[in-house]
Amino acid sequence: MRISRHILPVSIALSLCAAPALAQEVRLAPDELSRQIALANGRVVTIQREQDQSATLSGEFTKTSRACPPFCIQPATATPGVETVGELELxxxxxxxxxxxxxxxxxxxxxEWYIKGTIPGAVNVPFTTLEASNPYRDEILKALGARQTGGRWDFTGAMQLAFFSNGPWDGQSIHAIKALTSAGYPPEKLHYYRGGMQVWLLLGLTANKPTS
Structure with a gap:
């Protein structure tokens, strides 16, 4: 029995169409490979995961142990009323x-940590700048949407904020959150990504070096 020379290519094409998606695709979720987001400043960022399944961390974020204090395990909740979020929620x-x-x-x-790499779309507001002792702290609050009337702060129009730092062993973001709530910032407008850069990178997610 002879097979037509036209049939063989067709059968190969059909078998390729029936094959499953490439196994090496590492997705954000089962139905989502990556997320492309157009930011308010006009910049477009793409968040995805490392596709090389043999990739490993390097440098500072390979450490499993650090002296405590100051590098102590942080609580799951930054302060009452503040939502703790994971990667997909972030x-x-x-x-x-x-x-x-x-x-x-x-x-x-x-x-010095920020310039090494950060989560796409992040801005650097070091936790120390939000302390009440900073003479420019009030200007930061105003930039975040707060208004000062009659010597009191009105946070009605204040922005939603999400904070992160180096990881579950780093308290910088919690210090920042507590400084803001002490000033009266509504906790329901604050969000805490406890995983920080270490867990973000551990999951192979995109990190960018800031351009300015």
């Missing part, structure tokens, strides 16, 4: 709040 926050200009993703670390 990506949703960037898309819903940062992209629309209604919120900020805040990297609470000192600048």
């Amino acid at each position: 990506i949703d926050f960037i898309e819903k709040n940062v992209a629309s200009g209604k919120g900020l993703l805040i990297d609470s670390r000192l600048p």
Whole structure:
């Protein structure tokens, strides 16, 4: 029995169409490979996971142990009323709040950490700048949407904020959150990504070096 030379290519094409998607695709979720977000400043960021399944962490974030204090395990809740979020919720926050200009993703670390790499869409507001002792703290509150009337702060129009730092062993973001709530910032407008850069990178998620 002879097989027509036209049939063989067709059968190969059909078998390729029936094959499952590439096994090496590492997705954000079963139905989502990546997320592309247009930020309020006009910049477009893409958040995805490392596709090389043999990739490993390197440098500072490979450590499992650090002296405590100061590098102590942080609580799951930053302070009462503040929502703790995971990676997918943080990506949703960037898309819903940062992209629309209604919120900020805040990297609470000192600048020398920030410039090494940060979560796409984040701005650097070091935790120390939010302390009451900072003479410029009030200007930061105003930039976040708070208004001062009659010697009191009105946070009605204040932004939604999400904070992170280096990881579950780093208290910089919690210090920032507590400084804001002490000033009267509504806890329901604050969000805490406890995983920080270490867990973000451990999951192979996109990190960017700031351009300015």
